[in-house]
Amino acid sequence: MRFKGIIFDLDGTLVNSLEDIADAMNNVLQSLDYSTHSYQDFQYFIGSGLRNLVSKALPGNHNDANQIDRCYHLMVQEYRTICTRKTKQYDGIFELLDQLIERDIKLSVFSNKAEDLTQEITTALFPNYFNPIVGLTDEPLKKPNPFKAIAISEKLKLKPEEIIFVGDSDIDMQTATNANMYAVGVSWGYRTKEELLSNGAQKVLDHPLDLISIL
Structure with missing residues (x-):
């Protein structure tokens, strides 16, 4: 063989796992009064790690390194609680x-x-x-x-x-x-x-x- x-x-x-990932990130975006994204959008955010996903999901005028780092930690914390809910x-x-x-x-x-x-x-x-x-x-x-x-x-x-x-x-x-x-x-x-x-x-x-x- x-x-x-x-x-x-x-x-x-x-x-x-698309919906759990998207829900976690959208919850973070919503908590910061940022626009959320559709599940279809998240299909193209997934694949290069959660930090990269966070960067893609954040609005362009709130996408500096400090904000990415902050939102990454918020997203991971949120995702950890729901990571097998819909997956x-x-x-x-x-x-x-x-x-x-x-x-x-x-x-x-x-x-x-x-x-x-x-x-x-x-x-x-x-x-x-x-x-x-x-x-x-x-x-x-x-x-x-x-x-x-x-x-x-x-x-x-x-x-x-x-x-x-x-x-x-x-x-x-x-x-x-x-x-x-x-x-x-x-x-x-x-x-x-x-x-x-x-x-x-x-x-x-x-x-x-x-x-x-x-x-």
Whole structure:
């Protein structure tokens, strides 16, 4: 078997967390008398970490570094209380994971969400499926920097080329390419199939179980 491990992105790939993220940020914006955004807007804010999302959501005249930092901490505090309220696993994900476990495929999660939140959400919604569960600890190391993806491969005791990297964004496809992993996009996430293909996706899945054919 060519592939022995799979690294999954979290938001937009394993789970639909859009509404919880948007609700948390909109609550912060509303508390400051700033304009809020639609769920559709947040599809394009997600993917490069919560700090980047905060910057995109703030009005242009209130977007200095101090305000971003302040609102980031408010948003994380708010999000922590509701992070699994509306967040749901996508249909077919559990069936896929069970089949992968049966095939002895090693599974990991790598998200640009803060590491404690990534671990909390993944553990709550997918107990005993993933190890390691990796999130953002330092801004310079966030995706598409391949450093943590390669570190995951080392922890799994696999070569990067033995790993499929599955995600829903341009950032995920770039990360996979930078890490010399097999880039697989998903069409059910927050970005378009065209964006995934133009950023290096070697396959785009329309249903989670489509991943089995790649194995």
